[in-house]
Amino acid sequence: MSEQPTAPTSRPARGRRPGQNATRQAVLDAARTRFAADGFHATTIRKIAADAGVDAALVMQYFRSKDELFAAVMSISPDALARLAGAFEGPEDSLGERVARAHLSVWESEPKDADALLAMLRGAIANKRATLQLREFIESRLREDAHRRPHDDHDTAVRVALAASMLIGILVGRRVVQVPVLTGEDAESIVRRVGPALQEILVPRTT
Structure with a gap:
């Protein structure tokens, strides 16, 4: 009985923000590769989400459109x-x-x-x-x-x-x-x- 309360309460508090940052970066990396391979028109939010291992709705939370995601990908070192x-x-x-x-x-x-x-x-x-x-x-x-x-x-x-x-x-x-x-x-x-x-x-x- 003592195991159940501890796991759900500690995980969100510690890992939430790093998880969000890591997910956003995974989406950017997947988009960069997909845009480079397929071009703008053939690339879809669904394909990028699948490549990043996340839901398409989550991609749209970070980037409101494919155009906005494309613009974010354009940054170089x-x-x-x-x-x-x-x-x-x-x-x-x-x-x-x-x-x-x-x-x-x-x-x-x-x-x-x-x-x-x-x-x-x-x-x-x-x-x-x-x-x-x-x-x-x-x-x-x-x-x-x-x-x-x-x-x-x-x-x-x-x-x-x-x-x-x-x-x-x-x-x-x-x-x-x-x-x-x-x-x-x-x-x-x-x-x-x-x-x-x-x-x-x-x-x-x-x-």
Whole structure:
């Protein structure tokens, strides 16, 4: 008789909050993997809940919609952001190669960051909000360099948009469409080919 009162009363008080945090993280991890594998449209709350081992209603308690969950998945590590920002440190005449190398490194090396960004990339093909997120994510990093030299705002915006489009196209080819000749190419080989083009776009020639 003495066993029954002790078990129910002690467990909720001790484990409730850590349990909630762990469950939320499990949902985020499952969503990141599912979005990366299936894309935005094919992913459902039910599939994510099943992957996380929880009820779909519980997922909706943490995230009110699939869009909101997708947005939460988009966060990447501070280290990855630092690598993207670090591309703008160094000689101006090698900026294009550094930007290409940093983006390929972040999108393809660290599995957790790569999965999150691949989810963003797949989502951008099917979802307007995701398209905006992806464009703003890449363009905001490319704008890091804008304040360092005299510039025309419109010209800078066009250059940044062109550079972002080029990077997105390369990533779609390698990671989504998986064009064989691109997926089989070494990242540094791509950097050597793309770097000069990005250099021309990002660093205007002065006459």
